[in-house]
Amino acid sequence: MAAEQKKTKHILIKLLGLVVAMFVFAIWVMPPLYNLICDVAGLNGKTQGQYVSAVAAEVDTSRWVKVQFVAVNNEGMPWEFQPNEFSIKVHPGEATVTHFVAKNPTDSIMVGQAVPSMVPSNATNYFHKTECFCFNKQTLGPGEEAELGLRFIVDQDLPKAVKTITLSYSLFDVTDMSDSDVESKEQELQALHTNELSILTEFVPDKPRNNYIHVANRMQPLI
């Protein structure tokens, strides 16, 4: 009987170990593993992080790739958010700069985070962002407007079947999670106010702003 109980205890400990291991697996292994697989395989259109190239890419002038830009506001995000140009034709290997415009129409400081997503999913590994506003949170004061820059290179090895790449950004309101960003913005605004300086945009636009085409139901530019 004693030997039996010892064996039972042994089984119990092993099985409890398995339980703990599976719990740990679910919380601490599966999410990072999933992100890793997404990064490697381009699952879910997750784009890669900042790209640093070792060698300057060669421009493949024999081929055109259409890159489209889409802006989506998540619910409860009142910012006006849109790409400066909806579609650009680029050569693979060529570094290109484009801009999105964001405006905070409310009377309080807000923090936004843009989440990128790309289709088709087999293009994600061949689209390199060397600079992107999506790497950081964006803080805008009341009524403030900003041009948000994006610099990218389409890889020469992009599969031949891919002729169009669509990059979409969903803008989320993350003000509640970003107390420090709001505070530093408050201080900045106060400093500006006392110096009677006008509000500057974050990026200096390298293209005039008036050429943007986007979104009906958006009355201001028309009135």
Added chain:
Amino acid sequence: MAHGPAKGISRWLFTTNHKDIGSMYLWFSFAMFLLGGTFALVIRMELFQPGLQIVEPNFFNQMTTMHGLVMVFGAVMPAFVGLANWMIPMMIGAPDMALPRMNNWSFWILPFAFALLVSTFFMDGGAPNFGWTFYAPLSTTYAPDTVTFFIFGVHIMGASSIMGAINIVATILNLRAPGMTLMKMPLFVWTWLITAYLLIAVMPVLAGVVTMMLMDIHFGTSFFEAAGGGDPVLFQHVFWFFGHPEVYIMILPAFGIVSAIIPTFARKPLFGYSSMVYASASIAFLSFIVWAHHMFTVGMPLFGELVFMYATMLIAVPTGVKVFNWVTTMWQGAMTFETPMLFSIAFVILFTIGGFSGLMLAIAPVDFQYHDTYFVVAHFHYVLVPGAIFSITAAVYYWLPKWTGKMYDETLGKTHFWLAFIGLNVTFFPMHFSGLAGMPRRIPDYNPLWADWNMISSIGAFLFGGAQILFLYIVIRAIVSGKKATDRVWEGSHGLEWTVPSPAPYHTFTTPPPKEDMQSY
């Protein structure tokens, strides 16, 4: 050791006897079955015809959610654990479960889990309304505040299942009577051993996924929230990594039950015992690599879709082996059709039909049309109702004389079977049609295009529900005034559980049974 049960309520509160605990599990699960069934009838009432009549949409969502949760975690799983408690020690010649005090715990925390879950009906915001699959962010950012109670309820259910499973593994591995080798164990014991391992592997994953929800809701993490770098699709991956094995948790013990009943009433040994064991094990293994077939429409890359489609189709092979083995077991037997046999035959037929629709659903390009329609509802009810509910019912009729020492009324039993059989088919068969015709699932109101099928389904549901009340009456009548049962009970019965008297004494096999009683059958 040789004492009888304690008197009064303390017998049930403090019992460590596997038979007492088994009975409590079974009664509890039947109560939950009626509760979940009531929710289902509210759903069917609302869907009886187009338009909103009985409930408002948010309450309808609470009904579908609670119906799923209560049936899966309250009715089916505890019923199987109850059967395991009663039968496994008696089948392997053990005096009790390996961890009797833990056994008491794993039962008694269950009523609390469900009290917690059901209490949300009476709170501000109401019961969970995001479906039993509780996809984020509907179940996190957009959930009613009561979601926290739901999370704790799931945690407790999970703990109960894990403890039950550990107990079963320890009992099977450690307490088999001398001579009871693994390959001599009845198939019910085998399938439960595999099920228990599945439970131990995936219930912690369920606990993990609700814990991540809890942290997202209350502690500012962003596992499932895109804004903070998380991903709502991750939720679905983790959930279905639990969810698909869970589906097999609800069907493997049923395979074991049917593999015990069909040979008994065919008076012929089970065909292909060892291939049954291997098929069960391979089904369990495959269940870990097919989860994303629930997610064909989330936009996986082509490669992912193909892999999960092929893996899912593969499940048809071991499942097919099982069905063919049961049919061959019946072949050239000398069959009689008592109630347990009727339910088992219905199990084989209807489960196979559910398997066919399962194969159709596995085909990813076509699944784009089936996904989240009533075709899916028809599929999983064809697998779960005949699969789990019919097998549990068959098991109750089959072993009730052993448990109580009394026979049930055969005519009433057969009446129950035919009512349930007809009710089930009338309820769920039309759902194939309404689904193919384009009716999405989980909607409280619909276009008159699907009105006729829905009306038939609703009528069938009430027939099926009524049949279960008859079941309750039959069981109570048997306990109160049934005819005395013999020890063997059935002419063709084989196995250790039939070598003890009927009713089974409070303590059985305090000394191991003789080896000659243990031929595999």
Added chain:
Amino acid sequence: MLITCKRSLALLFATSLMLLPAIGFADGWQLNMTEGVTSISKEVYKLHMTVFYICCVIGVVVFGAMFVSMFLHRKSRGVKASNFHESVVLELLWTIVPALILIVIAIPSTTLLKKIYNTDDAEIDILITAHQWKWQYEYLGEDVSFFSISSTPPSQINNEEEKGEHYLLEVDKPLVIPVGTKVRFLVTAGDVIHSWWVPDLAVKRDAIPGYTNEAWTQVEQEGVYRGQCAELCGKDHGFMPIEVHVVSKAKYAEWIGAKKDEVLAIAEASKKVLELDELMATGEEVYNTNCASCHQADGKGLPPTFPAIAGSAIAMGELSGHLNRVINGGAGMPPFGEQLTPVEAAAVITFQRNSFGNDMGQLVQPIDVVTFKQGQ
């Protein structure tokens, strides 16, 4: 005898159920998947039927063997049970044969899936954003974007009026696409997960917040095709239909031109000053389409999730607060600034401030809304 009779009845029942799909029925009794109106949907239908027939054949063999056995090998017929319980040949046979059948099914499935995943250029790109509980369609590169909401009147839902033919499958502003043109859909969501499904196009794609999914269609036949949200998305999941109008290329060009003019017309209308009764009438309409599903037709809401308008601090408070809530949303309510024209926004705010017992006696003009939006 009785038992045999029952059994043959059961057999009859089962076979008749299997035969049903072959029989055509009138409306209300539709049995089978639609063939649809695209080459993909037709192939999907064909594959569906192929797999179904394979299942039927297997079913006939397996159930046939069972029924024969149940008839012949009954104890009541005085048979003796034989004792065989193993056969390597048989068991190998029914492992290998199903595997071969699966391979036969897998080949066309793979081919079809590859076609669905084709990434060739499309002529039109449409961004579909799902919201609780409406669809937003944005014709990318054109200046056209609008919301599409269920147009089934509440009186039909509440059984006060007879239900129309397209009950719960009709919208105020349908999606319009040209025939014979490859159209690409980019599908995403603004709040929870939804799923955009039109059976006739065989397109079902989940709309997931933060991610953009892709699907395409090329419809070969003009007509109106209807669908619904297919993923549980909260209270009104059953009330967010989809209506796709497939029209000739010429008509499409005309339509998209008219849509662009509409934007200018709205701007023009926003400058007008309206009377109270005009505002109240428009406001009530707008309220019933956009607000009533949450705040209820009687303005009492469904607290605590959906607060009442009647006696609400916002509707009875400062106008700027009311404007802010309607235009920018907040406290769980989505912003309506994009969805409502200034006339509609002004009307609904006026309506809310002067109904359900609220008596602010205040007129809100479209220009107020425009000024508020600009002044922010």
